[in-house]
Amino acid sequence: MKPKVYYFSATGNSLYVARQIVKNINGELIPIASQMNKNNIGINTDIVGIVFPVYYNRIPIIIEKFIKLLMQIEGKYLFAVCTYGGGPGESLQMIQQILIERGGKLSAAFGVHMNCAQLSRQFYRKFKVYSSLLFYSTLPTAAGSP
Incomplete structure (x- = not known):
């Protein structure tokens, strides 16, 4: 088999x-x-x-x-x-x-x-899109982050 x-x-x-x-x-x-x-x-x-x-x-x-x-x-x-x-x-x-x-x-x-780098980039792109939503816009951002 x-x-x-x-x-x-x-x-x-x-x-x-x-x-x-x-x-x-x-x-x-x-x-x-x-x-x-x-x-x-x-x-x-x-x-x-x-x-x-x-x-x-x-x-x-x-x-x-x-x-x-x-x-x-x-x-x-x-x-x-x-x-x-x-x-x-x-x-x-x-x-x-x-x-x-x-x-x-x-x-x-x-x-x-x-390789986690690709996953990180995908997450970042999605987060950037979602960050315009009210729920995400209240989250604090790290110093120096885009």
């Missing part, structure tokens, strides 16, 4: 990384959100990847819930890839701990630092 790569992405960064992995390993890409209505998720392949963003140095709640749904993970090659702006924090250790509790373990873990 093809390797399966499950992903969760809010901004598209983790989706981009997951797509690159799938392309290189000839795998199957599966959105984690599409699996969350299940009572359990049986793993019927030998290689499984989980790609996710780091939220405040931790894993998103959906990732924790997803991993707790995984069944038949003993002896599988499990890998995790986190995307982050600041750092991976405790995210990969958290994944390992939950997998061990479920009878599996990480075979490999990776972190991908994403």
Whole structure:
């Protein structure tokens, strides 16, 4: 069977990384959100990847819930890839701990630092537009900011 790569992405960064992995390993890409209505998720392949963003140095709640749904993970090659702006924090250790509790373990873990500068510029452009609204115009501005 093809390797399966499950992903969760809010901004598209983790989706981009997951797509690159799938392309290189000839795998199957599966959105984690599409699996969350299940009572359990049986793993019927030998290689499984989980790609996710780091939220405040931790894993998103959906990732924790997803991993707790995984069944038949003993002896599988499990890998995790986190995307982050600041750092991976405790995210990969958290994944390992939950997998061990479920009878599996990480075979490999990776972190991908994403360039936050583009996100900052997008936020600034949006803030500049919204700053003309009454709600935002009452916010204090930092000295020297445009």
